[in-house]
Amino acid sequence: MTTSSPPAPRRLTLRILRSLPGAGEAPHWQDFPVEEAEGMTLFIALSEIRALADPSLQFDFVCRAGICGSCGMLINGRPGLACRSLTRDLPALITLAPLPVFELIGDLSVNTGKWMRGMAERLETWIHASASPALTAVEAPMAPELAEAIYELDRCIECGCCVAGCGTLRMREAFVGAVGLNKIARFRLDPRDERSDDDYYELIGDDTGVFGCMSLLGCHDVCPKGLPLQTQIAFLRRKMALQGV
Amino acid sequence: MARSLESSAPPFAGKAARPCSTVLPPRRLRASRWPARLDLLQSLSGLVLALFLIVHMFFVSSILISHEAFYRVARFFEGSLFFAEPQPWLVSVVVGGVLAVFVLHAWLALRKFPASFCQYRVFAAHQEGMRHPDTRLWWIQLWTGFALFFLGTVHLYGMLTQPALIGPYESADRIWSGRMWPLYLFLLFAVEIHGSIGLYRLAIKWGWLEGSDPVVRRRRLRLAKTLFSLFFLGLGLVTLAAYVQLGIAHAGRAGEPYRPGRVLAGEAVPQPGPGTPLPPRTGG
Amino acid sequence: MSRMQDIMTDKVGIFRRGDLLQEAVTELQELLLRSRRIGIATRRAGSNPELVSAYRVQKMLKLALCVAWGALQRTESRGAHYREDHPRRDDAGWLRRTLACWPDPAGTLPRLDYEALDVSRMELPPGWRGYGARDAIAHPATAARAAEVAAIRAAGAQADRFTIQNALMPWEDLLPAPFRGRNARLGETS
Ligand code: HEM
Ligand code: SF4
Ligand code: SF4
Ligand code: FES
Numbered sequence A: 001m002t003t004s005s006p007p008a009p010r011r012l013t014l015r016i017l018r019s020l021p022g023a024g025e026a027p028h029w030q031d032f033p034v035e036e037a038e039g040m041t042l043f044i045a046l047s048e049i050r051a052l053a054d055p056s057l058q059f060d061f062v063c064r065a066g067i068c069g070s071c072g073m074l075i076n077g078r079p080g081l082a083c084r085s086l087t088r089d090l091p092a093l094i095t096l097a098p099l100p101v102f103e104l105i106g107d108l109s110v111n112t113g114k115w116m117r118g119m120a121e122r123l124e125t126w127i128h129a130s131a132s133p134a135l136t137a138v139e140a141p142m143a144p145e146l147a148e149a150i151y152e153l154d155r156c157i158e159c160g161c162c163v164a165g166c167g168t169l170r171m172r173e174a175f176v177g178a179v180g181l182n183k184i185a186r187f188r189l190d191p192r193d194e195r196s197d198d199d200y201y202e203l204i205g206d207d208t209g210v211f212g213c214m215s216l217l218g219c220h221d222v223c224p225k226g227l228p229l230q231t232q233i234a235f236l237r238r239k240m241a242l243q244g245v
Numbered sequence B: 001m002a003r004s005l006e007s008s009a010p011p012f013a014g015k016a017a018r019p020c021s022t023v024l025p026p027r028r029l030r031a032s033r034w035p036a037r038l039d040l041l042q043s044l045s046g047l048v049l050a051l052f053l054i055v056h057m058f059f060v061s062s063i064l065i066s067h068e069a070f071y072r073v074a075r076f077f078e079g080s081l082f083f084a085e086p087q088p089w090l091v092s093v094v095v096g097g098v099l100a101v102f103v104l105h106a107w108l109a110l111r112k113f114p115a116s117f118c119q120y121r122v123f124a125a126h127q128e129g130m131r132h133p134d135t136r137l138w139w140i141q142l143w144t145g146f147a148l149f150f151l152g153t154v155h156l157y158g159m160l161t162q163p164a165l166i167g168p169y170e171s172a173d174r175i176w177s178g179r180m181w182p183l184y185l186f187l188l189f190a191v192e193i194h195g196s197i198g199l200y201r202l203a204i205k206w207g208w209l210e211g212s213d214p215v216v217r218r219r220r221l222r223l224a225k226t227l228f229s230l231f232f233l234g235l236g237l238v239t240l241a242a243y244v245q246l247g248i249a250h251a252g253r254a255g256e257p258y259r260p261g262r263v264l265a266g267e268a269v270p271q272p273g274p275g276t277p278l279p280p281r282t283g284g
Numbered sequence C: 001m002s003r004m005q006d007i008m009t010d011k012v013g014i015f016r017r018g019d020l021l022q023e024a025v026t027e028l029q030e031l032l033l034r035s036r037r038i039g040i041a042t043r044r045a046g047s048n049p050e051l052v053s054a055y056r057v058q059k060m061l062k063l064a065l066c067v068a069w070g071a072l073q074r075t076e077s078r079g080a081h082y083r084e085d086h087p088r089r090d091d092a093g094w095l096r097r098t099l100a101c102w103p104d105p106a107g108t109l110p111r112l113d114y115e116a117l118d119v120s121r122m123e124l125p126p127g128w129r130g131y132g133a134r135d136a137i138a139h140p141a142t143a144a145r146a147a148e149v150a151a152i153r154a155a156g157a158q159a160d161r162f163t164i165q166n167a168l169m170p171w172e173d174l175l176p177a178p179f180r181g182r183n184a185r186l187g188e189t190s
Helices: A042-053 A112-123 A144-154 A167-171 A177-189 A197-204 A218-222 A229-244 B034-064 B067-077 B088-112 B117-130 B133-161 B168-175 B181-206 B214-249 C002-011 C018-035 C049-073 C142-155 C161-168
Strands: A011-020 A025-035 A072-075 A078-081 A093-097 A103-106 A109-111 C096-101 C111-116
Touching (some): A011 A103, A042 A093, A078 A218, A112 A177, A112 A197, A144 A177, A167 B117, A177 A197, A177 A218, A197 A229, A218 A229, A218 B133, A229 B034, B067 B088, B067 B168, B133 B181, B181 B214, C002 C049, C049 C096, C142 C161
Antiparallel strands (some): A011 A025, A072 A093, C096 C111
16 A cells, blocks of 8 residues: 655745835835745735744734734735635745735735725715714613624624725726725615715715716625625616716 | 725736826715716616617618518618508617717727726726626626727618618628728627626616526626627627628629519529418529 | 643642642743743744743742642642642631742742732622532621521512612722613513
8 A cells, every 4th residue: 555645745835015105215026935824814925924933024914813804905816815825826926916906015925905095084984973972871772783783784893805906996986986985885784873875965965976987896796704895886877876876 | 974995006917007097076065966867878778789789780680581671671761551652761760869879988988998008007007907707707898898889880870871782782782882881790709798797787787687696697698798798799790691691692783672573593483472481592 | 831731731620639739830920930940042033932931930939839828728628729738618717819929030939928819898708509418617797697698588579670789889980980770681571
């Protein structure tokens, strides 16, 4: 009987777009060899590079489990979460670049928070209620189906993948993006938010809002949380078009 | 309220270091209703054009049945049901209407075109890096739409000004002896591809036919779109070939209009009437 | 840094033993001394992650020493601190809070102080919590306070939960004024 030895692990090359805008370091590609391991994610590979090859490599991680939204980057040209990308699903040459649109901090690290904050302030993504909440009263009940529907949209982790995956937004940076439109869809569902479609039209009823979307569906297809962005945007478009006629 | 999405675009792959448009219009008291209307008009005009295109393709392909069939279709549009004499101006009116919708649609589409080299370059790099089918479809739609500016306009202008010259020989002469066939070939590809993608996008954009599983539905819609393209491209190519063939045959007598019942030497005499087999079009 | 992580995982986990804790403290002290001579290999401006770790690692080591040194002194088991060599909870000796501080910047160990807890003011004096062996070494004040709590509850059988709470352990005055209202509860008629 012959015992087949396990196949030798693949030699991966991570081609990383490095830059340091603050110090005037121009963008350039740098290759790092990594030996693939069982169940390796890009997070593990990047940590290995930082520990063994170049401790100055900048990238962001917090949760390592697709929950915090910090680790979005362009993986072979498409936006995705590095902590949820297994190297075995990728070719041996993996290019990594920072997400476009967002302010670049250095190497793979971008400031998504600043953009998301601007979007949230612009679209007023919070509950608008005229009465201040009754602190001591029992909370008003909500039908489980409705709570479920709101939660479905609330799962967005603001990773910015849909922003970077949207051709419209890349061309016209004033566009609020699928993440913004999804927030409006979420608050529109919420019975505690007293805003009407007329109010929402004020926020997204133009070419930087829902009518700017060209239905390229890049957002839908790259969202790591699988949010129903395609149907939500179509739904908002119908509602907002009704406001306009 | 803050109205700005602050952003300074990072260099993507070393290209396009600066954002293209970050200046936002100041907030007005009440947002205009026009963006909604323009969006609806864009879809409506696209839909009308696409429906017209389908009907139009079936009419012109009547040449595949017989010269007579096409002749009758052409006369029908000149009011043969109501008037004793052909009234070509009726055709002009229809063409004029289509032209108006066409111009409106093109004007609305301008809103979506990349408006600067910077936007162009960003999108080109984006669609290349993303390798994403729907993004690429839009890029194709953009270019075919751009081609239609010219191809469609020339065609429509011809039909508008020479409505009487639509008939089996007249059209065939225009296509062959008038050297219009290259234009029609490009026009055919541009309009079929653009129109089918357009119809697909309409369904996606407004959430028609979403069904319970939008992912499956999208795959089916895309298949339907491809079949639509292929069917009309096939039909169009065969039709165009028929005109070219007829045009070559008729080249010696180019300019002579078609009279029902008279045929080229060597061609079978069409025998209109129910139950007659299709006449062979062997061309001479 | 990864050596520190290994030490903490292997020797200062949930299940602890005096000799292992002592080894951990010794090794951490060596690491701390080493970390005071730390340098960085890369020279990159901006938020260089190597520089960030270099700043952090000394403080992380000090924190690790507070944990390990404190655990070594506490010769009892309590919650997630399980001493295999001292398996019983010792309320008489250890019902007190460890306070660590680092007065000597050049030193390699923290100073530990202890703050006793006042059983006579507890709403729920230490007792058996329904799991594990019933072998804790009781605090001398526990029995008296437990009787007191039972008496207050018996006396206030008719009173509402706010009144009982106030008698056992008042805390409303610690809240900001807007939050001192009486919260309604599901299924409770006010
Ligand atoms: C000058 C000629 C034309 C130009 C420049 C043009 C351009 C465009 C562009 C850029 C779009 C994309 C709009 C968007 O993303 O929102 C579009 C959509 C569309 N076009 Fe055209 N087009 C032309 C002619 C036609 C013709 C002849 C047809 C008919 C077959 C047609 C049917 C459509 C349809 C159905 C849509 C989708 C509408 C929508 O997205 O709302 N177009 N066109
Ligand atoms: S919608 Fe999806 S892709 Fe966009 S930010 Fe939220 S989680 Fe990320
Ligand atoms: S569907 Fe709209 S929001 Fe999503 S990627 Fe396309 S243009 Fe952007
Ligand atoms: S690290 Fe939190 S999402 Fe990837």
